[in-house]
Amino acid sequence: MAKDQTQCARDEDLTGQLGTTLRHFMHLESTSAALLVVASLLALAWANSPWSAGYEHLWETGLSVRLGDIGLSMNLHHWVNDGLMVVFFFVVGLEVRRELAVGELTDRRRTVVPLIAGAGGLIVPALLYLMLNPSGEAARGWGVVIGTDTAFLLGMLALVGPTVSTQLRIFLLTLTVIDDIVAVSVIGVAYTDQLELGPLVVAAVALVGIFVLDRVKVWRAAPYVLLVLIAWVATLGAGLHASIAGMLAGLLVPAAEPTRAQMEVATSRFRAFRQSPLPTLQRETRDELTRTISVNERLQESLHVPTSYLIVPVFALANAGVDLRDGVLGEALSSPVTWGVVIGLVLGKTLGIGAGAYAATRTGLGRLPQGVGGGHVLGGAALSGIGFTVALLITTLAFESETLQRDAVVGVLISVVLASALGWVIFQVAARFLGQRDAALPKLLSPPVDPDRDHIYGDEDAEVTLVEYLDYECPFCARATGTANEVRDYFGSRIRYVVRHLPLAQHPHAELAALAVEAAARQGRFWEMHRHLFNHQDQLEHQDLAGYAADLELDVEQFVRDMEDPDLAEHVRQDMASADASGARGTPTFFIGNRRHEGRYDARTLIAALERSATTEAPRLGTRTRR
The missing domain is CATH 3.40.30.10 (Glutaredoxin)
Structure with missing residues (x-):
């Protein structure tokens, strides 16, 4: 979620516990979850309607962007998966960098339990999937079950979780950071068949360029954006999925707190402009104010809304439309791929994350955040079985067979429903029998003011x-x-x-x-x-x-x-x-x-x-x- 200014948040219970950026992020993602549901239902309805041919025709429509002899040509489905989703993973990378630099993950002790729990939430689902699909092309789908859709997770947590769940949100966000990094690494390594060395070198040079911009303290966003675009195009040419370029680029964009010196300079510029409102002073004042906020946070502020409200729902619309007519649904329900995905996501995430968190706390390697109980963790682990966005993306990369892709998509959609229901049941049991209701920080001053000490x-x-x-x-x-x-x-x-x-x-x-x-x-x-x-x-x-x-x-x-x-x-x-x-x-x-x-x-x-x-x-x- 940030800076020393950690007193703003999504609502009255969240306010004062998280940074402004993290609060804004969580609000957007919760709203985005509703849009994801709508887009998914629309895609399913469209793909199973008399107008289903129009759905397929739309995403197969070609689109070219050319400048002379140089350009890109893909159908709309690939533009969404290989283009728009790069922005999604770029934002994820920005968030991870910010959390590591100035956010919740600056205190590395807080990462121990989520790190171990996250590892369990990656390994156990993959093993369960491979138990049902040990060989052949179906075995390539193990990557489908390792990712968590943060937008859906936070949205469902708001609907079925504790009334106040701020501390649990922090824990789950830290955990999904690990999921995101590993999932993108899997996309880049496990599902890449052939690499072209020349474009790969260009992509590497562009990423090094972003690092250099950070070292020399370039504060304008435009040079970073230009290098990200170069890295994206080069990664496509190299044969890698472009999401890895987005994630790596986001991780390299600097995040930092405003310094006292920057604040003083900006304040003095503003005072000068107030006394003499000239165009040159307006420009200088604007530049100094902009400089106080890191490139990372400025890009997040610009990209969060279109990512949450447009890119992710469009991705759902392009990928969730599975034609289930003419006995297709029955065939999918008898497929080991479908149930491998369901068991891996729903059961695997719950057991893996729950067992990892339990082992980490019992062995003294770390502790749960204040206000978070074992029932909260297990409920959150169940909701982590909502793999939607990342799972659907990996589905398109893991399988060449349209039948296996269809079976995996059905499994992903079933998992959303089952994981949400399981999370709700666990939260209800934890509240009733364990007294684990709210998962929030204390609000009362402890101890009260003491005139003999304070x-x-x-x-x-x-x-x-x-x-x-x-x-x-x-x-x-x-x-x-x-x-x-x-x-x-x-x-x-x-x-x-x-x-x-x-x-x-x-x-x-x-x-x-x-x-x-x-x-x-x-x-x-x-x-x-x-x-x-x-x-x-x-x-x-x-x-x-x-x-x-x-x-x-x-x-x-x-x-x-x-x-x-x-x-x-x-x-x-x-x-x-x-x-x-x-x-x-x-x-x-x-x-x-x-x-x-x-x-x-x-x-x-x-x-x-x-x-x-x-x-x-x-x-x-x-x-x-x-x-």
């Missing part, structure tokens, strides 16, 4: 409370952006502002900075050091911190000794444990009173949320003021 700015009996979990290297935290100042200025004595530490792993100096501000607190200068650190976010080395202590006229020797005090390190660890228990996963995370704030965290939004809480917050005892 750092409080304002009166302890103030009308409203704003708690912030922060990281001194986070460019989006309230002090860095000025949000905290605006909120405090608005409320005045009516607010108490509380700070707790959540140093993130991707910020190497954040924990050291947290120790520094705690050491300053021992000399009564917490808030002065707090402001100083945010004013110097890019200078947080040991010697810098000692220099700041001198600037604040602290006893520097005592300050340095206190920074090494295990009690201060324990204080920071307790704050981090509190963040985990309260459902805070990124910075900044805000709590309005004792409840986690969900949604945007600009000053205006926080002020509105605090005003709403003022009518429900109980008065607090105590009159001491800390600043």
Whole structure:
């Protein structure tokens, strides 16, 4: 799903747990699932109607794109499978790169259980399929059962899963990343018969070019898109399925968080434009704003809607139309290929993912996400048996026989129904007998604000409370952006502002900075050091911190000794444990009173949320003021 800004999401329960991009992705995919169902039913109805010849004729229609003697010529079916689906896999690659760089997968510990479960969800289905189809052309269909359709998975999870399933969604998305990478690798390796060396070299050079663009910090999207197009055409000429070019290209497009320096430059440009709205300043301001968002996320933003709402449904329309008349359905239901696909996807995914997750947690290799139980995992594993998009694509590559293709497609369609039903049953059983209902992060502050421990700015009996979990290297935290100042200025004595530490792993100096501000607190200068650190976010080395202590006229020797005090390190660890228990996963995370704030965290939004809480917050005892 992202960046330090991890407080926006699909709905009120998802908000504040996932990045904006991941939220947007999940909303699109859930809606796309409905379009997939409609497109599939339309394809089946059309292929089994009196107008079925028109369905076949449409997808066999040729389309050529030429420039002089150079060009591509394919029928519409191949343009969909070998052209439009490249965009689909390119977006998948972009998502994987972003998650690895700035998203949920930056903490590699979170990937252990999904990795092992995902491996089980690949191996067991393939083995079950091969047990029923051990030889001949039918054996080539083992790849059909290894992939999961993320769009359908998320859509069905919204329909039949827990009421709130945010943490389970993260787990399943991580798992499908593994599925996607392996599935595309299988397409590129197992289902490629002959390679042409020349075009393959061109494709490799184009992909290396994307890597070089990343290294030299090219921020415009156009050069990346041009090289992706070259890689796609060359891959087609080489004899590889073009989906592998899409996935690899997406994995190479850089994803990164906006830096403080970029934000400051963009802000200064905007202020200059506001004072002097000239065309040249407008262009410069637009460029600086664009530069702050990585190429990866800009391309995702541009491609998600057409991919989810157009490309994937069109793919379903082109591939799900199987003529089941004249006894064809009966023949398919007696085919080992059909039942190999059904058993592999429905039973194999459920057993493979469930067993893999169980083994990983029981052996201590990893743990399930907070709020996710064994029943949730098993229900999600059953829904992972919806292989639709990838399964249909591999079907067209695995079999030359139209009969085997037909049997496999019937198996894929049956699997969608059975996997969805099995997932619903498992979720119902888990809710009723195991008490595993919601799969979400906690929302309440744990422990509550403690005046004898927490750092409080304002009166302890103030009308409203704003708690912030922060990281001194986070460019989006309230002090860095000025949000905290605006909120405090608005409320005045009516607010108490509380700070707790959540140093993130991707910020190497954040924990050291947290120790520094705690050491300053021992000399009564917490808030002065707090402001100083945010004013110097890019200078947080040991010697810098000692220099700041001198600037604040602290006893520097005592300050340095206190920074090494295990009690201060324990204080920071307790704050981090509190963040985990309260459902805070990124910075900044805000709590309005004792409840986690969900949604945007600009000053205006926080002020509105605090005003709403003022009518429900109980008065607090105590009159001491800390600043």
